[in-house]
Amino acid sequence: MSDRTLHLELENIGGIEHEELSITAGPTFIQGPNAANKTSFLRGLLFALGSSSVPIRSGTDEARAVLSAGDKRIERVARRTDAGIETSGEAWVSDADDITLLERFAGLLETNSLRSAVARNEGVESLLKEPMDIEALEAERSELMARKRELTNEIESAGDVESRLEDRKRELAEKRDHLDELESTLEELYEEQDTTKTDGALQKLRDERADVRSNEAECETQIEQLEAAIDRLEERADEIDDELEDARAAVEETDIKSLKQERESARAELDDVTERLGVLQSVLTANREMVDSEFTGALGRNSGLMGDEVTCWACGRSAPTEDLEETIEDLTALVKAEKRRKREREPEIEELSERIEEVRRSEQDIQRLETEKQDVEQKLSSRRDSLNERRDQLEEIRDRLSELDDEIDDRAADQRSEQSELTDEIEETRVEIETLRRDITRLEETCDSLRETRTDLERKRDEVDELSGEITSLTDRIENLESELRTVFNETMDELLDALEFERIERVWLDGEFDLVVAREVDGRTQSDSIEHLAESEREMIGLVLALAGFVTYDVDEVTPVLVLDSLGAFDAERTRRLVDYFADETEYLVATTHPESAVDTEFDTVSFEQPVQN
Template sequence: MTSAQTPDTDVDTAIDVHVENVGGISDADVTLRPGVTVLAGRNATNRTSFLQALMSALGSEHVSLKGDADEGRVDLSVGGETFTRTLERAGSSVRTGGTPYLDKPELADLFAFLLESNEARRAVARGDDLRELIMRPVDTAAINAEIDRLKEEKRSIDDELDELDSLSDRLPELETRRTQLADRIEETEAELEAAREELETADASVQRSREEKDSLDNKLDALGDARDELESIRYDLETERESLDSLRTDRDEVEAELDAADGEEEVDVTKIEAELDRLRDRQQALDSTVKQLQSVIQFNEEMLEGTNEEIAQALRDDENGSVTDGLLADSAVVCWTCGSEVDEGDIEATLDRLRELRQEKIAERRSLKQEVSEQQSRRDEVRNATREYEQLERRLTSVEDEIERREDKVEQLQERRAELKERVTELEDEVESLEDETYSEVLDRHKDVNRREFELDRLRDEKREVEAELEEIERRLDDREDLEAEREEINEELEELRTRIDRIEREAVTEFNEHMDEVLSLLEYRNIDRIWIERTEKRVREGRRRVTKNSFDLHIIRSTDDGTAYEDTVDHLSESEREVTGLVFALAGYLVHEVYETCPFLLMDSLEAIDSNRIAALVDYFASFADNLVVALLPEDAQALDDDYRRVTDI
């Protein structure tokens, strides 16, 4: 192995690639550098094999082992790090291992590795669904799940903000009540002070024996205490009964919600999970089938183009060498499985059927993804309903326990109230027997003082409760700004998620149309005025439903010699025009999905259908979008490129 390379390679920026047993390469070492690298050579000089090896080191699975080898390896040294991909034959397939550059190569496979079999590149010529290909890397199910999560979080914040609005509306009422209570306390304090002065005056005017006065005072004190406690019991009873009424109302509401929930159809989550597992298994099987079909199609396309020199050589070395050599010499198509002559049209027809089957499997996979998303949403709804039902049951139990506790408390208070009423009656009778006409005034003054003291205590307690509630509301209202900011962030996230798919579609169309206009202007195709994509809506069947989906319609505008414009079809494009259109479509995906952020390479191959000057212009144009552009060209095409571009002429 040798490699002819442009001298003066900067060691710090050099990109070293070591290849063993990949495609037609037994052993090769190639040094690239940032910018454009041209792999110049005739057909069957391992240029495509090297590109596939480089793809493999970057993470792609589209690679084949050398026919006579059981193991292969690619080492890629870039930016001071080395990445390795190992290949091992496992029956009829190849098992890959190692630590490639990319963990997820799907974007690069679609939009950065632009070999002849690249899906994005071939999509235009085959009339594939261009929108499906652009949107394939976008995980719509994950986007919808995140939207559902954010909507639930936003609902929770909205509920909390509604509660804060209700509390805010209550503030004026509480502040007014606090002011009223402060005024009432002040009035009651003045009234109590006056009542005490009157009691002292009345008490001083009474002339009794000390024993009689002390006895009556004791009875009056006991009576005052009993009345205070009785009034407190009455207040507590009123409070407990109000709480009971509120709790019973809550219980009725919860029971009504539970009754409504009981009436809904019960869904077994395990059945949904089982269906999800079945759908995922089917989706995985379809992924494998699509991949296998792609490999088969790619292999046969390469064989039809005669790019696999190793297998062609094996046919030449067949034991019926003279017949086979004759067929090959006459450029006849020889079957690479049995060595017999086969009509090229039959092979093309078989490839068309395989491509149609692959498209059918892709469509079925897309439908399955939608079904998986629907089943996931249904499962989440059932789980939420079950969780809400269980919460209602717990809440009902809690309310019923609280009702029972308060009913016991009411019963105890009623018993105590009855005891106190009896005690107050007894004390009043005893006091009445001790007082005379003059002393009854003292008793009345005592009663008045006791009543006002109790009223004053009650007012102070109520004022403290109002102030505590005001403080709690103000504390919670301090959180409003943070909650509103959080809700705004969620709204922005939701808007971004809801518009992400639409934005990617719009950007893809814009990128394609703008770059297609620029490329057509550079390449100067004489009778093509414009090639552009229009984003439209179509009614399609998805699973068991008909839905509206966006579609990409490719338009080709030509003009006649007299300047009349008309719309043409893809079928009428020349091979050169189709290749350029496919490459620009792949470039649009490369830019929209920002593949350049994760993959430092853009690879191009099989440009022979385009003339040399246009290839040079196309390479110059694509070079501005990638740090490393590696392109395989025939020697005569490579001559048209800038001499400053690095050449590799022997692999």
């Protein structure tokens, strides 16, 4: 423990008008009778640390808490306004998730949500699992899966690039071999032609015609490629329109704003049901104690001519036992009805969340498809313009070929000899060579493009593999997180119970459904039991042990330096000492309240509170 001292100053909090106290490192016990404002002091301390609520003293409009340690000083103020209680000032703990950990596992007052849930025999699963933030993990997984689908679609649309590249390389090699053969043949023809004299003007025309024919073949090839590309793009545009129509229909059929409002309404109703259930459980427990116990919860029991009567501990009035039993039956029915409503609401909220996520995925698909559609339309426009240009060019080439044929025919008519046949063969060979060279250039460019595509696909496949690993890891993490959490909670509760050495409670653990199970000694034998069969004092003790286990499990000491405990009536002096020893390395400051008659080890700091004097 460090030598730092916390100084706390409170004004108008609960029943406190003004109070100042210095808290040294280690355990500090606040002793005092009921109504001595011990709990108000703890709530003021928690408010300074970051708790979202604080009771403002009756008759005042503003409460203040100042907490300082060394050079650090924080001040928080709560004010009454027409809109409710407003708070200002920066707390010791400011992160929303950290505040949840503080309130649930470090601020262990009797009203603590986890302690209250155990005392009322309510489920604790959501309270224990909430800090894990599984929704954030699932959202991250959905984002990774969307990226993986996008990459997979791109890979599939590219087709078998490796096979196409091998085909083009094989075709390129064949054309290069053929080109070598034709160039050798042309040299032989030229050597043969040199032995005779030919008409220079006719040869010039034939050379030009060879070039024009080569241009014609090249232009025809380009037109065929453009027409095929346009067909593919038009087919893809139709597919995109169909996919867009389906995605838009999915979005338009669902009002996501209404779904969100419906989910918020369901959550609000669930919160209301939970709150009502807590109140009903408390009232039901109090009424049962007045009927079943001769001492606890009642001032006394009287028998008269009209039947047994019970005097209420709260108001001092007498009421027939039959009326209380009737009230208990009504309350029991109400508790069952509220529990049923709670079970019905929870799956409804999950279904609404899934529908909202489906709409969001459809909206993402719409955005992706619209971008792809725009790209396809731009490519179609460009390809159609190029096709029209090539068709016009082909028409001009064919017109020129017709002119050249006429001119060559006119000149050839004057020259009929063996030379004419040789010249025609040379011309055809030259046309074939020029066409081959253009084919080779086009194939080389195609191979380069396919190699780039192959490299890009390899990168995308690597990214898909990496995404698959991350998705699997996240899925395993989500599935295993609950099991790991349950294991750590159980191990910590085992350690706490071993340290505290309760005689009748041998073990407490969370089962697969996060329900609390107790192993206790009954008539000399150890048997498993559920929380609902335990006495209220035993449930109070187990609720505190579970909350303390949460403090250790979630490393709450890294969030707040203070562990706050209200009413350690379930622990005697020896168990209190063991509890303090256990948490000596878990928290820097431990502040707890006890009654004056509770024995506290003299080595611990003790502060006495007295009941305020009534004016």
